[in-house]
Amino acid sequence: MENEHIPFPIADLRPVFREAFETWASPSPFDFTQTSIERIAQLHIGFYKGQDLDCPIPFDDLGxxxxxxxxxxxxxxxxxxxKIWAIDPKILKNTEESYDLQSVAVHEIGHLLGLDHSRIPEAIMYPTLDSQARKVELHGDDIARINFMYPRSS
Ligand SMILES: [Zn+2]
Ligand SMILES: [Zn+2]
Known part of the structure; x- marks a missing residue:
């Protein structure tokens, strides 16, 4: 994780992402370890504003x-x-137009693992999340899809 737009101290973000990755660790064959050493990381997380030149889809009006x-x-x-991000459920509840970072992280990690969107509104992989909503537990549909993608050999 590296760039100037990080809205919280790294120390506060680590547990949020740790829990988000842990959510997927048990139904998938993966173990996840955090590192700040860019060259050994296989997954990279960052906060970006508007025209993000490294990115094929900048966060502008169209994105x-x-x-x-x-x-x-x-x-x-x-x-x-x-966006207004919350990492504390109490602040999320009391802040209009805020979004729960852990909920979004769990969804996006699903994409990192190769999943696409679900049509089931309760599923983590449903395409949209309301502001002030918190959804961090995998739904049966998410588990079925990750199991299908990475079948257990035993
Ligand atoms: Zn981007
Ligand atoms: Zn998505």
Whole structure:
């Protein structure tokens, strides 16, 4: 994670992303470890504003998304730094137009693992998230889809 638009101290972001990755670790064959060493990371997370020149889809008027992710080998998760992010459920509840960072992280990590969108509104992989909503638990549909993508050999 590196750039100037990070809205919270890294120390506060680590547990949010740790939990978001943990959510997917048990139904998938992956273990996730955080590192700040860019060259050994396989997945990269950053906050970006507007014209993000490294990115094929800048967060401008046409790309007014909360975040987007590109699965490996790119393996990047870009979060829109122009949105109001919350990492504390209490602040989320009391802040209009705020979005729950962990909920969005769990969704985008699903994309990093190769999943596309679900039509089930309760699923993590449903395409939209309301402001002030918190959705961090995998739905049966998410689990079925990750199991289908990475079948257990035993
Ligand atoms: Zn981007
Ligand atoms: Zn999505």
């Amino acid at each position: 007014d998304f909360l975040a987007h992710a590109f699965y490996p080998p790119s393996g990047t998760l870009h979060i829109n730094a122009d």
